[in-house]
Every structure is written in structure tokens, then in C-alpha cells.
Amino acid sequence: MFRSCHADRNRSRGGDCLSIESRYVNVQGRLLKFSNLSKVFYPASGFTKGQILEYYRKIGPTVLPYLQNRPFTLKRFPDGVRGSAFYEKQCPHYRQPWVATGIMGSTRYCLINDLATLLWAVNLAAIELHTTLGTISSPQKPTMCVFDLDPGEGVDLSGCMEVALQMQNIFKTLRLEAVPKTSGMKGLHLLVPLNSQQAIGSVREFTKQAAEFMELKFPDLVTSKMPKQYRAGKVYIDWQQNTDFKTTTSVYSLRANEFPTVSTPLDWREIEPGTARNYEVAEVLERVRKKGDLAAPVLETVQTLPVFNDDLRGILGRALEKKSKNAA
The missing domain is CATH 3.90.920.10 (DNA primase, PRIM domain)
Known part of the structure; x- marks a missing residue:
């Protein structure tokens, strides 16, 4: 102290x-x-x-x-x-x-x-x-990839959580572990651990194809396009941070918000659209004390992203349809 x-x-x-x-x-x-x-x-x-x-x-x-x-x-x-x-x-x-x-x-x-x-x-x-996303010695081999869920006009953090739950269905189907965290501002980040020496080119291509697939399946909810005219009323899945030279907000970073909010790792059970909120400094310190480091899989889990081809699109499409029918 x-x-x-x-x-x-x-x-x-x-x-x-x-x-x-x-x-x-x-x-x-x-x-x-x-x-x-x-x-x-x-x-x-x-x-x-x-x-x-x-x-x-x-x-x-x-x-x-x-x-x-x-x-x-x-x-x-x-x-x-x-x-x-x-x-x-x-x-x-x-x-x-x-x-x-x-x-x-x-x-x-x-x-x-x-x-x-x-x-x-x-x-x-x-x-x-x-x-x-990569280290100074291996900048082109990121240890993680990130999907930045950014709400457009008329959408809030709850909308981002709705998209995150759909993306979690994709991750589960592919047997990929992912860690959600608040951006500390308006949106949500999904971190997918790699730690497998996968090249940035294939990582970037996967994130691009995954974002476009989400837009195809949920056109009223998602856009993968950056221009603002496409984003009103939707959640923009920003995949373009997955390069060797761009930076992303770290877990536990303070944000320049009106209040001292923190980019906070979450448990997937906390991804409930009706309860979406940001966390401030005292809350984050208490969460770490009680829950430990919820982002730890980002450091520990080793996995490789698959090639996003037509066969994979078919598998994911059927999985989402089954999930939708079961929820109905």
C-alpha cells in the first residue's frame, strides 16, 4: 500500500x-x-x-x-x-x-x-x-484475435450482447474458446486466444469472413461494413483491428469516458442483454478479488482458427438454425 x-x-x-x-x-x-x-x-x-x-x-x-x-x-x-x-x-x-x-x-x-x-x-x-495483438518479437503472429462489437445509432450495449451470444454459438460449434469484455465505452470486445504462431494473414481472413457471415445470417442486426451509412440500428463487427500494426484496448484499461469505466472481462453467463452495463474502478478491483482474472484464457489457451470455406459456412449455418429452432 x-x-x-x-x-x-x-x-x-x-x-x-x-x-x-x-x-x-x-x-x-x-x-x-x-x-x-x-x-x-x-x-x-x-x-x-x-x-x-x-x-x-x-x-x-x-x-x-x-x-x-x-x-x-x-x-x-x-x-x-x-x-x-x-x-x-x-x-x-x-x-x-x-x-x-x-x-x-x-x-x-x-x-x-x-x-x-x-x-x-x-x-x-x-x-x-x-x-x-502480437509481441514485439513476433508482430505477425498474434496471440489473440479480436472482434470489436460497436453499436450504431439507436443501439446500445444490450444490442452488442445479443450479437455476442450469436457469435458464441459460432465459437462453440468450432470448439473455440473466447473471452468477452466490455470496451469500457459503448461496445463489447470478443477476444479469441491463439498462442499458436498462426500468421496474421489467416487470422485476419477468418475474422473478416466470420463478420461477413454474421451479417449474412443476421442482416437486421449486424453489419461488417465500416462506413456509417451502414451502421444505423445495427452492431458493426469491426474485424479490421486484426493487423500487425494496429492496437486494441487492453483488458483492465481505464477509458476516457464521462466516468472512470474500465474495459472489463466478463463471464459468458453475464452476457445478458437486459443487464448490460459498464464497470468502474472500485467494482473491477472487487471483481478481480472475488472472481480472479476472467481473461486468463487469453494468456493460456492454445488454438488455431480454421479456414472459413463453404463447408464451414454450411456447418455453421445448420448449427445456428438448430439453435434457433430449439430456442423457439
Whole structure:
């Protein structure tokens, strides 16, 4: 636990202190200087920068395995969630000398491999955690794929859950494990663990074909097309994040919402359209305490996506028809 203390005493002893007066904190042997701890980042709730840092300190052991050795994009909100934000892919030149980095393409990314680096990044107002689907050493072999269920105008999180349940029928038919999580904003993310060295090209093709199949089977509910004219009244299944260079929101990431909502992993039994909601910081910490890490299969499960051919479409079509008849 961080303890309140005077800045001068903290500076001289390097104690684990974090308060409005304190600016120096010892994090696992690294002495970090924090700033503006009383600054309000979420005006609707009064949630401060110090509280953001405290959340990430507490959730750190749980979230760090999902960040390990992945190119990290800083999305910075220096004036809080109602201010302007900017992305920073290039790891800042003024970074601490112990911050690990890795090169992908022409960019040197920060790697969030320990708690000190995580809190250093958050202190730069990078309150959201955005990483690639692959690691810095194997960017074209993602350890997971993601379906981003994004509600169009007139649709809410409940609509996304309805689509998620239909996609779960597909996953079950293919004997694929998937982890649902709230985006922390309006939508839902479905993470499919891979950890099998499957190439990004075949992963991307599967997600594209799966999204198009869902649109074919549920045309009044789903679109796989990005342009906004196709999305009103429907859930857009965004499959296009499945590339080696795009980032996605990590589990347990805070979001720049009106309130401090978190991208929260769920149990499939919680996917009930009538009870759809987002979760805030205190709730997420309590969920982890009681339920453990519901996203753990993303790190542990090894599986390979099949080729989405006509035979597979037939199998899935019959499975969905059977499911629909049984539900009637």
C-alpha cells in the first residue's frame, strides 16, 4: 500500500508514498517522480490523477501479463477526459533509462514490462492502455484475435450482447474458446486466444469472413461494413483491428469516458442483454478479488482458427438454425 508522507521525507528515503503533497514514489526499487496528483481527470465524478495511478498500482499484477513485450501506444489526456488527447507511438526520448523498448517498422515503441514502467506511462497522462495483438518479437503472429462489437445509432450495449451470444454459438460449434469484455465505452470486445504462431494473414481472413457471415445470417442486426451509412440500428463487427500494426484496448484499461469505466472481462453467463452495463474502478478491483482474472484464457489457451470455406459456412449455418429452432 502507498502511504501518505511529506515530499521531503519521501525524496530522502525513497519510501512508498503517494499523496497530494508527495511527488516521489519508490516502485519496486525505481524512484519515480509523479505530478499533479490532485488534478481532476474525470470531472463528472471528481476522479483524480492520483486515483488513476492508485488503480493501476492495484491492478498492475493482473494487467501486466497482457502488456508484456507488446508495442504500446501512449494515448495521452493531459487535461483529463474532457480535454484534447493525442497518440504517441514513438517511445519518448525523455523516457527513464530502464524503460524497455522495441522496434517495429520504423518506430521504437515503449514496452510495459513492469509496474514501474506502467506507472511512469500513466503519469504522462496515458490513462488508456493500447497494445498490439502480437509481441514485439513476433508482430505477425498474434496471440489473440479480436472482434470489436460497436453499436450504431439507436443501439446500445444490450444490442452488442445479443450479437455476442450469436457469435458464441459460432465459437462453440468450432470448439473455440473466447473471452468477452466490455470496451469500457459503448461496445463489447470478443477476444479469441491463439498462442499458436498462426500468421496474421489467416487470422485476419477468418475474422473478416466470420463478420461477413454474421451479417449474412443476421442482416437486421449486424453489419461488417465500416462506413456509417451502414451502421444505423445495427452492431458493426469491426474485424479490421486484426493487423500487425494496429492496437486494441487492453483488458483492465481505464477509458476516457464521462466516468472512470474500465474495459472489463466478463463471464459468458453475464452476457445478458437486459443487464448490460459498464464497470468502474472500485467494482473491477472487487471483481478481480472475488472472481480472479476472467481473461486468463487469453494468456493460456492454445488454438488455431480454421479456414472459413463453404463447408464451414454450411456447418455453421445448420448449427445456428438448430439453435434457433430449439430456442423457439
